[in-house]
Amino acid sequence: MDHFAYRDRTLLCEDVPVPELAEKYGTPLYVYSEAALLARLTEVQTAFKAADPIIAYSVKSNGNLSICRLMAQHGSGFDVTSGGELHRALTAGGSGKKIVYAGVGKSDAEMRDGLAKGVFLFNVESEAELHALGAVAQSLGVKAPVALRVNPDLPPKTHAKTDTSVKGVKFGLDIETVVDVARSVVGHPGLAIVGVHMHLGSPILSAEPYRQGAAKAVQLVKAFREMGHDIRFLNMGGGFGISYRKQEALPAAAFAEVILPAVKETGCQLVLEPGRFIVGNSGILVSRVVFTKETGGKRYVIQDAAMNDLIRPTLYDSFHRVWPVTPAADVPTWPEDCEAAIPNTQPVDVVGPVCESGDFLAKGRHLPALSRGDLLATFSAGAYGMAMASNYNSRLRAAEVLVTGRTHRLIRRRETFADLTACEDDCLR
Ligand SMILES: Cc1ncc(COP(=O)(O)O)c(C=O)c1O
Numbered sequence: 001m002d003h004f005a006y007r008d009r010t011l012l013c014e015d016v017p018v019p020e021l022a023e024k025y026g027t028p029l030y031v032y033s034e035a036a037l038l039a040r041l042t043e044v045q046t047a048f049k050a051a052d053p054i055i056a057y058s059v060k061s062n063g064n065l066s067i068c069r070l071m072a073q074h075g076s077g078f079d080v081t082s083g084g085e086l087h088r089a090l091t092a093g094g095s096g097k098k099i100v101y102a103g104v105g106k107s108d109a110e111m112r113d114g115l116a117k118g119v120f121l122f123n124v125e126s127e128a129e130l131h132a133l134g135a136v137a138q139s140l141g142v143k144a145p146v147a148l149r150v151n152p153d154l155p156p157k158t159h160a161k162t163d164t165s166v167k168g169v170k171f172g173l174d175i176e177t178v179v180d181v182a183r184s185v186v187g188h189p190g191l192a193i194v195g196v197h198m199h200l201g202s203p204i205l206s207a208e209p210y211r212q213g214a215a216k217a218v219q220l221v222k223a224f225r226e227m228g229h230d231i232r233f234l235n236m237g238g239g240f241g242i243s244y245r246k247q248e249a250l251p252a253a254a255f256a257e258v259i260l261p262a263v264k265e266t267g268c269q270l271v272l273e274p275g276r277f278i279v280g281n282s283g284i285l286v287s288r289v290v291f292t293k294e295t296g297g298k299r300y301v302i303q304d305a306a307m308n309d310l311i312r313p314t315l316y317d318s319f320h321r322v323w324p325v326t327p328a329a330d331v332p333t334w335p336e337d338c339e340a341a342i343p344n345t346q347p348v349d350v351v352g353p354v355c356e357s358g359d360f361l362a363k364g365r366h367l368p369a370l371s372r373g374d375l376l377a378t379f380s381a382g383a384y385g386m387a388m389a390s391n392y393n394s395r396l397r398a399a400e401v402l403v404t405g406r407t408h409r410l411i412r413r414r415e416t417f418a419d420l421t422a423c424e425d426d427c428l429r
Contacts, residue, residue: 003033004284004379006333011325011377013403018286018325021401021408022375027288028305030386030400032411034070036282041074044240044274047252051263053270054120056100058238059085061275061383062283066402066411068092071278079238079273083110086117096120100235100271102149102199104129104170111136115144121233121271123149123197125172127181130191138190147195147235147271148224150178152216154200154209165200165213172198175216182224193229195271196220199237203276205248207258210236214262221266234263235271242280244319244380245339252277276383283382285310285398286325287361289374290353299348301370306352307359308392310378310385314358322350322362325375331368342366350376354393386412394420 003014011018013031021031044055056079057071063085068078069092077098078089089099096118104125106114111133114122124130124146137144151172154165165171173181185191196217200209214236221231236259243249263270287305294300312318321338330344341347345366352359361378370376389397396415401408 002039003036003282004377006327009326009329009333013284013408015406016403016408018284018377019375021403022286022288022325024408025399025401025410026414027286027375028309028398029286030283030381030398030412031286032064032067032279032283032382032400032402034402034404037067037070037278038074040278040282041071041076044252044272044277045075047256048260048270048272050256051260051270053272054098054100056098056271056273057278058273058275059088060387061238062279062385062387063088064386064400064411065092067279068094070402079275083107083113086110086114086119090117100147100273102197102273106133108132108136111144112140115140115142119145121145121147121195121197121235123147123235125149125170127173127184130181130185134185134188134190136190143190143192145192145194147197147233148173148178148182148193148220149197149199150175150216150220152198152200152213154212154216165198165209175220178220179223182229183227186228193224194231195233195235195268196224196231197233197235197237197271199273200239202239203241203249203280204239205241205250207250207254210255211258214259218262218265221268231266232268233271234266234268235273238273238275238277240274240277242276242380242383244321246337278383280383281380283380283385285361285378285381285385287352287376287378289370289372289376291372292348292370299346301348301350301367301376303350303352303361303376305361305378305398306354306393306395307356308354308390308395309352309398310361310381311388311390312384313361313363314356315388320361320381321379322365322367322376323379324368324370325377328368338365340366344368354395391415391420396420 056077072093081103100121102123149172287303350362399414400412
């Protein structure tokens with residue numbers, strides 16, 4: 001979290017003290033660092049430079065328009081998985097020439113829209129989808145550019161809810177049958193099979209699954225070409241992990257080392273779909289302590305961010321560092337091991353106001369004594385944070401702020417009660 005650092009015992013995002021942001025914009029508040037976002041995008045672009053890749057930022061990880069615009073302005077394309085995400089990518093300034101359309105359940109309308117907007121690659125995940133896309137393209141008098149998404153049957157071991165390349169998940173075409181599927185559409189008037197796609201899961205902390213996946217992809221590229229398909233794209237998806245706890249993640253260069261040789265062997269253009277790697281550690285969630293309480297022998301810190309703001313802990317058992325924005329002098333500002341029993345701390349559950357026992361940001365975490373009004377930072381919250389936020393319990397979704405050096409600006413205003421009922425007001429009788 002290079003661009004989030006403590007100075008004089010106060011957390012800063014770039015050069016802006018986080019308490020100043022909380023004061024101005026209120027809490028809960030997502031705070032992003034522009035420098036961090038660009039540094040991570042540049043890291044991927046540099047690591048894979050030799051392959052002249054299309055880096056398609058994965059909109060699902062954080063679709064904020066201003067973040068997407070920043071990506072587009074700095075050379076990124078987009079990986080979208082719905083009509084809504086395509087709308088975001090285009091509104092932010094993206095071009096179909098750098099947009100890849102993923103998803104197991106694209107509707108005809110979404111296919112039509114993607115074709116009309118000139119999406120350069122559709123990742124196709126089933127035979128049924130392939131034929132539906134072919135028919136839609138034919139009806140428009142065009143050929144849909146397709147990468148067949150293969151499930152390579154590799155276990156990167158992320159989490160049961162985020163493993164996408166183990167046998168039996170809903171994603172992709174089975175590696176045993178994908179060659180037959182490719183053969184069955186040779187010469188199809190509505191389909192141009194131009195690529196191979198795989199997305200191995202997320203977050204992945206080892207390069208080995210990519211090495212194995214890329215080797216399988218090379219074989220498929222060869223097989224598809226032998227049957228006459230003009231394969232030009234090798235899409236290795238996203239999934240590069242980030243450090244949530246210590247320094248457990250790999251640099252982009254480690255993934256490049258195992259992917260680039262495969263790209264070279266095939267002569268394909270590389271496509272990557274990173275999301276978390278770019279935005280995950282570029283954002284934090286700032287919240288304010290509402291109450292503390294002890295019950296059943298446990299201590300609770302109740303603060304104003306909840307599972308509707310950041311669902312990852314309860315959905316995936318995910319770990320996020322949580323630490324005071326202005327820690328007292330008797331605790332470290334950045335404990336090396338944030339899971340350890342740090343001196344002058346006590347174990348607490350950090351929970352939110354939502355009416356669910358599963359509403360927590362951290363459990364059994366060693367934190368210093370906290371009081372009503374204290375600010376907390378939940379780190380590594382940039383990816384799959386706001387993107388998965390909801391209005392559950394009719395809570396208003398948080399505001400988002402982008403920091404650039406000493407300046408900051410709102411990139412999504414806090415919702416209002418009017419926003420909450422906007423889609424229902426006209427239906428009220
Ligand atoms: C097909 C596909 N591509 C890319 C991504 C982005 O993954 P990550 O944010 O881990 O890079 C996902 C995430 O689910 C995905 O399903």
